[in-house]
Amino acid sequence: MAQTARPLSPHLGVYRWQITMTLSILHRATGIALAVGTLIVIAALLALAAGPESYAKVQGFCASPIGLFLLFGWTWSLCYHLCNGIRHLAWDAGWGFEIPRTYATGWTVVIASVVLTALVWACVLMRGAP
Amino acid sequence: MSTADLQTPLKRARGLGSAKSGVHHWIVQRVTAVALIPLCLWLVYLVLAVMHADYAHARALVHAPVNALLLIAFVLAVFWHAQLGLQVVIEDYVHTRWLEIISQLAIKFFCVLGAVACVLAIVKIALA
Numbered sequence: 001m002a003q004t005a006r007p008l009s010p011h012l013g014v015y016r017w018q019i020t021m022t023l024s025i026l027h028r029a030t031g032i033a034l035a036v037g038t039l040i041v042i043a044a045l046l047a048l049a050a051g052p053e054s055y056a057k058v059q060g061f062c063a064s065p066i067g068l069f070l071l072f073g074w075t076w077s078l079c080y081h082l083c084n085g086i087r088h089l090a091w092d093a094g095w096g097f098e099i100p101r102t103y104a105t106g107w108t109v110v111i112a113s114v115v116l117t118a119l120v121w122a123c124v125l126m127r128g129a130p
Numbered sequence: 131m132s133t134a135d136l137q138t139p140l141k142r143a144r145g146l147g148s149a150k151s152g153v154h155h156w157i158v159q160r161v162t163a164v165a166l167i168p169l170c171l172w173l174v175y176l177v178l179a180v181m182h183a184d185y186a187h188a189r190a191l192v193h194a195p196v197n198a199l200l201l202i203a204f205v206l207a208v209f210w211h212a213q214l215g216l217q218v219v220i221e222d223y224v225h226t227r228w229l230e231i232i233s234q235l236a237i238k239f240f241c242v243l244g245a246v247a248c249v250l251a252i253v254k255i256a257l258a
Contacts, residue, residue, distance in 0.1 A: 041208075048192060085167075086167065
């Protein structure tokens with residue numbers, strides 16, 4: 001078959017890292033992280049329905065160092081996936097494909113995700129420890 | 131030489147329709163994504179309120195009809211969206227057939243069970 005002789009996309013290793021590919025990979029990575037994060041939603045809701053003792057366990061986990069680290073990571077993942085998801089929807093509508101615009105929206109998403117994460121955790125900290 | 135040999139794969143596939151389920155997956159992924167924009171923002175607001183509340187207050191918040199309704203909507207949208215997204219990731223990276231099928235089934239079962247468990251918990255709190 002002549003088709004097999006067609007040039008293939010080069011291996012990832014020869015690509016220079018660019019913001020576009022980094023953000024694309026991050027969109028998938030944060031999506032996977034958030035899917036894992038649904039476990040804490042399931043745990044919290046089931047515990048809330050089960051009673052005060054179970055709920056105290058989930059609260060204890062969330063207030064532990066590992067719990068806080070995970071919650072912080074999930075907060076940024078959610079903010080990033082949300083902002084970049086809106087960027088994807090704009091592409092789906094046919095807007096923003098020009099290279100300079102793709103870079104500009106990419107950096108906007110990065111900055112917005114950090115600002116939103118800081119805002120959420122400022123709200124958490126201002127009301128004291130959980 | 132038959133004409134089929136001179137045709138590109140695209141020429142042969144054209145007009146035969148989709149090999150799979152067409153754009154349905156793509157559209158549902160977008161519909162759930164759009165639904166999740168306001169739902170996620172609202173969820174963060176609710177979690178911030180619940181975070182510092184005691185058990186009774188947290189339960190009262192979820193018990194409120196509007197919160198219970200939006201929580202169920204969020205849970206359904208989020209597990210549906212997660213299933214669609216994880217499905218594509220597995221399709222792209224898992225090339226061992228049996229492992230791919232097991233992963234796809236596991237993801238689907240987890241998402242359905244997760245959604246049903248959450249909805250049951252919310253309904254129990256809402257009706258109590």
